[in-house]
Amino acid sequence: MNPTVEDRVPVLIVGGSLVGLSASLFLGRLGVRHLLVEKHADTSRHPRGRGNNVRTMELYRVAGAEQPIREAASVLAANHGILQAPSLTGEEQEWLFKEIDPGGGLARFSPSAWCLCSQNDLEPVLVRCAREHGGALRFSTELVSFEQDAQGVTAVLRNRETGERSTVQADYLIAADGPRSPVRERLGIGQTGPGDLFHNVSITFRAPALADVVGDRHFIACYLTNPEADGALLPVDNRAEWVFHAPWHPDQGETLEDFTDERCIDHIRRATGALDLDVEITGKAPWHAAERVAERYAAGRVFLAGDSAHEMSPTGAFGSNTGIQDAHNLAWKLAAVLSGSAGPDLLATYEAERQPVARETSARASARSAEHSHPGYVPAPGAGGGRQRGVLTVALGYCYPQGAVVGADPELPVVPEQLRLTGEPGTRAPHMWLRAGGERRSTLDLYERSFVLLSGSDGDMWRTAAKGAVQRFAVALDCYLIGTEPDDDLAPEEGVDWAERHGTTPEGAVLVRPDGFVAWRAEGRVADPEAALAQVFASLLGRD
The missing domain is CATH 3.30.9.10 (D-Amino Acid Oxidase, subunit A, domain 2)
Incomplete structure (x- = not known):
């Protein structure tokens, strides 16, 4: 009997754990119709994967899921630090670290904070949020096989409860199917x-x-x-x-x-x-x-995300967070290509940006396991063991020296020694508090469904340039003037200079991607803002 054929979906997600569910939420927020299939009957019941770093919580904040996640995590809200001891009853005790954010200094960099939420508590929240934004989620459904051509991916699915098979046609497939990924194996992608x-x-x-x-x-x-x-x-x-x-x-x-x-x-x-x-x-x-990273993150119209793309030591909880951030990076790019505003070359930047982050982060995770003498881990002679500084730079400060950015320093380290969030192209855009109509919001709250162009009170030329870019490229672009003048859109908090915070001058501008990373920056006045912005978008979107 031939399997039934269903309507075509733009994106098929294989795997319904943290990364797949996050991909569903992010795509749904961007209005991308998709289908997620998960072979298990329900979300995880086993407590694991509990550390959600500040960057991940920023993504969930913008996606409207941060508050319900914190509610689900409330039972462990007072838990901090890692203790090391021969036993709980002896005198010898050592805190490897006692506070995640000692002194509350993280508030300078982010409107969010770390969150301790076990996977079995987090996944049901993601299911609810994803479905609220149109996600079609099917549990007890496994991928049997798939083929792809220039037009898309054809996948055969099987309902594990009834045995019924169906065929789904998709423009793209996201493989979030775990470390032993059958999709990665089917594509013949090796690991290093x-x-x-x-x-x-x-x-x-x-x-x-x-x-x-x-x-x-x-x-x-x-x-x-x-x-x-x-x-x-x-x-x-x-x-x-x-x-x-x-x-x-x-x-x-x-x-x-x-x-x-x-x-x-x-x-x-x-x-x-x-x-x-x-x-x-x-x-x-x-x-x-x-510690493994896939040699390629994509083959044709199929993309790897999460554990199918990289495995990491659990110390520091870098693995799941890196995977969730993979999904976020890929979601806006798929949305742009599917809408027609970007060419398919934009999707090649997914690997260019995320693979170096995984390589660097996985090495840092192993070093952290050596530092903490994680039970069961015996590092190779001479590997790790020294105090690891700058964990926040791994979680929040990772950079994209290459990819969908213009003007990034190609020598910019993927994970810098010090946290540098000063508006450089290829870095996460700076956080600062703004007010509009009596409402207080972070700059990070502006970035999700569109590119955003920030400029100062005298930025009418940039607003005109933005209108030209929208007309020419049919790209989603919002333009905000930041200042204290009556015609400004957003007002910074007293004593805060938005231009200085973003590494530019009052006559300059900063273009931020939908994922909150700086795409390009004009540090001062330019002769022809409209032409400059058009050239930037042509490069970013793979358009003429």
């Missing part, structure tokens, strides 16, 4: 990097009395270093529900079946130092830490 780093078994358990042992040490994770029973302890609700990551050594012949309930209970008791602790094992799931 050290490979497997270590293996753990994640054990969920109930132990109400453990809260008394932990006391007021409300950590994100505690690395327990007893050589006879090491591992990582993570709170789920700070009361009765917990997770323990126990090292697993399959290379030594150890199997998952070896992790019996009795062994897990004994291991948890010895690791915590609470030898009489009443423990009820509620679940077990293996996971593998690796």
Whole structure:
């Protein structure tokens, strides 16, 4: 029997975990019709992947999802830092770091903050938000096969509950199908990097009395270093529900079946130092830490995102965040090409921008695991181990020296030594607070559905140039004059100079992409703003 043929969709997303669901939300916000398929029957039930960095929360803020995510994460809102100790009951205790944002300095750079929300709590929020914005999500549905040609991708899907097959035709396919990505394998895309780093078994358990042992040490994770029973302890609700990551050594012949309930209970008791602790094992799931990056991020009309494109050590929670940011980068570019405002060459910049970020970030994640002596991780001799500075530069300060940017310094490091958010092309646009009609908003709130051109009170020539660009390229472009004059659109907070903050002069302008990265900057007055802006858009959009 031939599978039924459904209506064509512009984008098919394969994989309904954090990255796939985020891609659905971002595409839906941009008005791009799409279908997401996920082979599992529901979202993740196992607590994992809990660290959402400030850049990810900025993206969710603009997409309208930050508040419901923080509500879902409220039970762990008071948890900070990583503790390292031989046990919870001994005197020897060391905070690897005690506060995520000591002194509250992050507020200078962002309107958002880090958020500790486990994947099992975050994914249902993303499902609701994605569906609210038109996302068609099908669980218990797997990709059987796909073919592509110059016109699009034809995919065969199977409902795992009924066995029914259907065919979907899409312009583009996003593979967010995990580290063992069948799509990546089907495309024959290889991977580079050290490979497997270590293996753990994640054990969920109930132990109400453990809260008394932990006391007021409300950590994100505690690395327990007893050589006879090491591992990582993570709170789920700070009361009765917990997770323990126990090292697993399959290379030594150890199997998952070896992790019996009795062994897990004994291991948890010895690791915590609470030898009489009443423990009820509620679940077990293996996971593998690796450092790998795909050799290519795309093949024709198929794009890799998240773990299918890169794997990273879990220390620092860089992996899921990098994947979510992949999806955001790709979403606006797909929307621009599908709308006809950009040529297909824009999509080539996805790999040019995101692959270097993954390579640099995955190396930093492994180094962080060495620094923190992550249980189960034995780095190669001479690798890592030193104090890693500038974690915020990895999370927020990564740059695009090449890609859909004009005037970026090609020598700009992908992850700088110091956080530089000063309006340089290829960097995340600076955050500053603005007021309009009594409403306070961040500059970052302006960037989502269009390019944005910022200029000063005397920027009428830039406003005229923006109108010309819209007419010529049919591109979504908003122009804002920032200042204190009656005709200005937005007013900065007292004492803040928008031009200085963006590295330009009052006569200059800054063009920001829909994803909040600076696309181009005019540091001062130009002879012909309309011609200059037209040339920039022709380059950015791959248009004549």
